[in-house]
Amino acid sequence: NAGVMQNPRHLVRRRGQEARLRCSPMKGHSHVYWYRQLPEEGLKFMVYLQKENIIDESGMPKERFSAEFPKEGPSILRIQQVVRGDSAAYFCASSPTNEQFFGPGTRLTVL
Amino acid sequence: GESVGLHLPTLSVQEGDNSIINCAYSNSASDYFIWYKQESGKGPQFIIDIRSNMDKRQGQRVTVLLNKTVKHLSLQIAATQPGDSAVYFCAEPLKFYFGSGTKLNVKP
Numbered sequence: 709n710a711g712v713m714q715n716p717r718h719l720v721r722r723r724g725q726e727a728r729l730r731c732s733p734m735k736g737h738s739h740v741y742w743y744r745q746l747p748e749e750g751l752k753f754m755v756y757l758q759k760e761n762i763i764d765e766s767g768m769p770k771e772r773f774s775a776e777f778p779k780e781g782p783s784i785l786r787i788q789q790v791v792r793g794d795s796a797a798y799f800c801a802s803s804p805t806n807e808q809f810f811g812p813g814t815r816l817t818v819l
Numbered sequence: 820g821e822s823v824g825l826h827l828p829t830l831s832v833q834e835g836d837n838s839i840i841n842c843a844y845s846n847s848a849s850d851y852f853i854w855y856k857q858e859s860g861k862g863p864q865f866i867i868d869i870r871s872n873m874d875k876r877q878g879q880r881v882t883v884l885l886n887k888t889v890k891h892l893s894l895q896i897a898a899t900q901p902g903d904s905a906v907y908f909c910a911e912p913l914k915f916y917f918g919s920g921t922k923l924n925v926k927p
Contacts, residue, residue, distance in 0.1 A: 751917040
């Protein structure tokens with residue numbers, strides 16, 4: 709059973725471009741979570757999704773950020789018109805119930 | 820409580836010594852906690868969990884203690900090894916709360 713997969717592992721974007729981060733949960737997991745982590749800081753919750761539904765997006769910035777978890781395919785975290793402050797590591801986790809299993813993360817650098 | 824952007828506290832221990840890493844929480848109704856280990860450049864890795872109906876749980880070389888009276892968790896690592904060097908943080912996954920973590924440095 710493969711773990712949580714995220715791609716790309718590293719993503720470089722210029723200011724104003726769009727960033728798309730993908731997360732494939734573990735097989736059988738229907739819950740997906742996205743977190744952001746700045747250097748030397750803890751994880752900050754962004755959004756919790758189940759298939760085709762956003763359950764909790766209380767941690768998502770109001771503008772430019774969106775997330776989806778379609779019926780087929782990976783979960784996508786989309787950041788439009790990126791700014792330098794979006795540079796961070798973005799982690800995805802999946803779970804069958806309570807315990808969250810994390811992917812290796814995508815490191816976004818905005819130039 | 821929310822995770823805040825503080826520089827990580829650091830704990831340095833000698834190889835072979837025991838390590839104790841602490842975590843405080845604010846919500847007395849919290850009922851499930853996980854300790855994670857995060858190595859540089861990697862995602863968090865589950866170490867051990869504990870429910871509020873327990874005050875102690877043991878794994879391989881690790882023990883988690885839960886003191887509900889003072890709302891405090893600790894992670895004890897026995898016979899710390901260089902491979903234990905990482906950032907450790909507690910989490911309340913049901914509330915999406917992750918502590919800012921403690922960086923453990925193990926000196927050979």
